[in-house]
């Protein structure tokens with residue numbers, strides 16, 4: 001009898017833990033801002049995705065995200081013979097479910113056209129059905145009227161740009177002139193477009209990185225291969241829907257996928273410094289000093305271009321302490337470029353290790 005009770009209890013407990021779990025993703029806050037982990041591009045059965053909207057919310061929690069947008073296509077709804085058309089369905093189904101789970105769900109849709117202008121997500125909208133217009137310009141205008149953040153999706157997507165290089169067409173230039181492009185995807189799934197950094201810098205808009213998932217996320221980013229899905233990290237004054245929106249319009253974002261981080265230097269530098277701490281030398285002999293570097297983040301950093309008499313490269317493994325041995329001929333700090341932290345189309349973050 002006792003034994004049966006124990007078995008029932010173990011079952012009940014395991015269910016309680018598993019159903020509410022949220023993965024811990026070690027990506028630190030930066031001074032003055034909290035880091036909100038987001039994915040602003042995904043689909044449900046209300047367009048060409050394969051899952052019910054609340055599944056997207058459960059997946060996001062399992063991946064340790066703080067905010068998502070379900071961005072079903074307005075113009076591509078291949079399941080409409082089986083599922084009634086409602087451009088706001090994912091939002092209506094998910095809104096309360098997300099709130100109960102401490103996840104920010106952003107009301108959104110995807111405007112889906114040939115290139116130019118290509119695909120755009122309208123984020124922070126009130127009513128997607130009012131954005132379903134014949135003319136794409138009218139659709140953009142209707143989104144802007146609702147206060148939308150317009151994100152240009154996969155601008156170098158090979159189905160639309162066979163050479164994979166994003167191009168600013170006339171309509172994009174007109175949109176930029178109006179202030180109608182607020183973010184551009186640098187990463188869309190595993191495609192990425194270095195030129196997007198230059199577009200974003202020149203126009204002072206947000207770099208974005210998203211999954212654009214259609215199927216089951218854990219089948220696409222399998223844990224054996226991927227630590228995390230593509231993410232947009234947003235540096236917000238607090239973790240709330242309105243702060244998130246403010247930060248995105250202000251362009252305070254960083255893109256993260258695999259071990260690559262992409263951001264303006266003003267965000268990349270403090271972020272790196274929050275991940276890393278350098279200890280005082282713990283030992284020295286005639287020749288060398290020995291010190292440790294702690295990396296408290298999920299990102300492995302690859303330091304390159306070390307100065308003479310110091311290690312040419314150092315790998316700071318994620319969530320690990322790395323020992324560094326340096327000649328006494330060298331004085332602190334050591335300088336490095338971080339190979340996997342990009343601060344421009346062709347620029348790497350420059351850092352110092354002060355020991």
Ligand code: ZN
Pocket residue numbers: 041042043071110119153212
């Ligand atoms: Zn999409």
